[in-house]
Amino acid sequence: MKKYIYTILVSCLLSITLFSCDDDAEMLFEETASQRKTAAIGEFEETFKNAEYGWAFKYIPNEDLSYGGYTYVLDFNDKDSVSVYFELASDVSTPVSSLYDIISNGGPVLTFNTYNPFMHYYATPSSSEYNAKGGDYEFLLMSESNDTITLQGTKTGNLMRMVKLTQPAHSYLSTIQENANFIGRGSYVGSIGDTEVGISESNRNFTFSYTEGDEEIVLTVPYLITTEGLSFLAQTEILGQIYQDFTLDKENNKLLAVDGEMEIQIVVPPIDLNQNTWTLDVSVEANASEATWNAWVSAYTANLNTYGETLSQQMTMGRVLATSNYFGIMFTSTPYITIYSLDFNGVPGQSNQLDIQKVGASFNWSWYTHLSPMLDLITDNSPYEVEQDDEDNPTEVKLTSASNPDVWFILKK
Numbered sequence: 001m002k003k004y005i006y007t008i009l010v011s012c013l014l015s016i017t018l019f020s021c022d023d024d025a026e027m028l029f030e031e032t033a034s035q036r037k038t039a040a041i042g043e044f045e046e047t048f049k050n051a052e053y054g055w056a057f058k059y060i061p062n063e064d065l066s067y068g069g070y071t072y073v074l075d076f077n078d079k080d081s082v083s084v085y086f087e088l089a090s091d092v093s094t095p096v097s098s099l100y101d102i103i104s105n106g107g108p109v110l111t112f113n114t115y116n117p118f119m120h121y122y123a124t125p126s127s128s129e130y131n132a133k134g135g136d137y138e139f140l141l142m143s144e145s146n147d148t149i150t151l152q153g154t155k156t157g158n159l160m161r162m163v164k165l166t167q168p169a170h171s172y173l174s175t176i177q178e179n180a181n182f183i184g185r186g187s188y189v190g191s192i193g194d195t196e197v198g199i200s201e202s203n204r205n206f207t208f209s210y211t212e213g214d215e216e217i218v219l220t221v222p223y224l225i226t227t228e229g230l231s232f233l234a235q236t237e238i239l240g241q242i243y244q245d246f247t248l249d250k251e252n253n254k255l256l257a258v259d260g261e262m263e264i265q266i267v268v269p270p271i272d273l274n275q276n277t278w279t280l281d282v283s284v285e286a287n288a289s290e291a292t293w294n295a296w297v298s299a300y301t302a303n304l305n306t307y308g309e310t311l312s313q314q315m316t317m318g319r320v321l322a323t324s325n326y327f328g329i330m331f332t333s334t335p336y337i338t339i340y341s342l343d344f345n346g347v348p349g350q351s352n353q354l355d356i357q358k359v360g361a362s363f364n365w366s367w368y369t370h371l372s373p374m375l376d377l378i379t380d381n382s383p384y385e386v387e388q389d390d391e392d393n394p395t396e397v398k399l400t401s402a403s404n405p406d407v408w409f410i411l412k413k
Helices: 033-049 169-183 290-307 369-380
Strands: 002-006 055-059 070-076 081-086 096-099 101-104 108-111 138-145 148-153 159-164 187-192 195-202 205-212 215-225 229-238 241-249 254-257 262-267 277-281 314-319 327-333 336-347 350-361 384-388 396-401 408-412
Touching (some): 070 169, 070 215, 081 169, 169 215, 187 336, 241 262, 262 336, 336 369
Parallel strands (some): 002 215
Antiparallel strands (some): 081 096, 138 148, 187 195, 195 205, 205 215, 215 229, 229 241, 241 254, 254 262, 277 314, 350 384
């Protein structure tokens, strides 16, 4: 039996009972409720501004945690404005400033009440996302202790934290960006002692698969990147051990659990095809083996018989269009294009091999499934030995099937 588990954050719902009393009733507090709220707001205001380097805001968009977590740095000043730094910014040293306020709404609520493209990134609707990404821009201020503020998104109910920084924002976020890029450059293989744990990743959510007793467990765990490595958004039990924080060991391409035995091996491919657009041109005999050419001919013939269209001898792989985020292989059937999504991953224990696997149909593929002979040749003969003309800045890459050397082809930038 297979069990699917999705970890969630435990959200605390606050219920606040207001008491009123007349002049003859005994006062429970020396201050009125209104005075206490005003005092709480003033205390948070002072706390926000009493931070030389600002606050690291561990932000969790979307109530189903489907985006994992991201980090902002908020630097509050004396004129009700805040400078917002964001880990996804192209330049983490440059903030965007806007206004903020702390209002009373069932308790002190931090609101970013003028538009800020960083702070409202997950809360701004678009034509394709009319509900935006489900993010918050107003937060119930719940407590402050030991330079840590606990907040709750008023929309999602997600519990979040702000931690007082001890270093400049750009230095802090640069380290997070570097770790994110390092961790995100490969695929993953997990282990707990001698037990192998399957791992896939999407949108800062790990999916772990393993056997426990007679059950197959599939566990989805959201995470955020830290200056040390990464952290699950909540403590998570896997095979009887509790995990949350991991340290990045760059020398050995590993994430090591701070507590427990889990290791996550980052399997780095010998070349990252997704960084560029690569062309496979089978019209040049030296660019493809006979087996590769025959697969293209089969696809060409099927396309001609189906639509009467001419299939181009040039295909692109990796980032198939320089101006898009489509990754895989693109065919041109004049005047149309079609794309099938692929993963390009490393192979555990084989530093010079590239594994190419199907992800799924993409742009227009439902109309062009008859091109599968070429697609299947590439994925069925994976993994590939990689030969690059220049390891630092390759412009030509030869891929030769590790299991069938009769299948090879050359990609060029």
